[in-house]
Amino acid sequence: EDQVTQSPEALRLQEGESSSLNCSYTVSGLRGLFWYRQDPGKGPEFLFTLYSAGEEKEKERLKATLTKKESFLHITAPKPEDSATYLCAVLDFGNEKLTFGTGTRLTIIP
């Protein structure tokens, strides 16, 4: 069974303080790894898809990277509006469902 573990569960940063969120996964065959952002009471908002080890994608202050066992979401010089829960999910070959981690709750303090 696919497994996704995210760490830390919660992270508080000062505005401008860069850091990384971790997503470790176990799948029989990775078809894709997805990052989502979720604000309280709202639906997850798609950020990135990564398909193979070594791949990187960037969007504004966020950069996602992928290895064979984990993915990192790097956040550079974050702003208060980056505060949200960041979810990681994997899609396995032969499987149509995304398996989600429980997320990292990120708080950026002005």
Add this chain to the structure above:
Amino acid sequence: DSGVTQTPKHLITATGQRVTLRCSPRSGDLSVYWYQQSLDQGLQFLIQYYNGEERAKGNILERFSAQQFPDLHSELNLSSLELGDSALYFCASSPRLELAEAFFGQGTRLTVV
């Protein structure tokens, strides 16, 4: 705005009752997915439909059922409701059978009292 519309946004009902949640996918998307999100658990996959047919099932209870109609909107039916069914229910859609990226609706918050 993801383009996925869910109604109602909030629903309060009593134990033992039955409710129907509705989802309209993004224009052109053929796949619809239903997820449940509880406070103590992450997003749990319930079921997927593609172009009207059931394609994948997750941890969906027998009391729950879903369908996708010819106009591609989907409904999730929850019956014999229990307190533990209180959760956020999300619908997501994607354009293909293979899930490249899914766009989520704003969810329906179900409270069972």
